[in-house]
Amino acid sequence: MKKDVINTAKIKLREGDTVILNVKNKEERKKGKVLSVLRKENKLIVEGMNIRTRHVKPKKQGQESGIIKSEGAIHVSKVNFYCPKCERGVKVGIKISDNGKKTRFCRKCKETIK
Ligand SMILES: [Zn+2]
Known part of the structure; x- marks a missing residue:
């Protein structure tokens, strides 16, 4: 029997969230805002x-050459949600209320994440 593969690894992070790099070296623990989520x-x-x-080399005459800086994608496991209350990277939990609405919360301090 063939089953459809369902990707159950859900990303709990959203655009606009602040995340922190999940690395051992404290100095490398950079914070940043999520610009986009590549769910697939x-x-x-x-x-x-x-x-x-x-x-970048100029394609047309008069166009300037230069250096374009852009963010590369990073795997979701490399970052944690940054909780401003805990002042550290935390795990995100999801509560489902009676009306079926999903609310995210900080697993550490239980604060609701908007
Ligand atoms: Zn917290």
């Missing part, structure tokens, strides 16, 4: 993280 790839584009530089 389980990846995020985070402001200021994983910056890639690209050199």
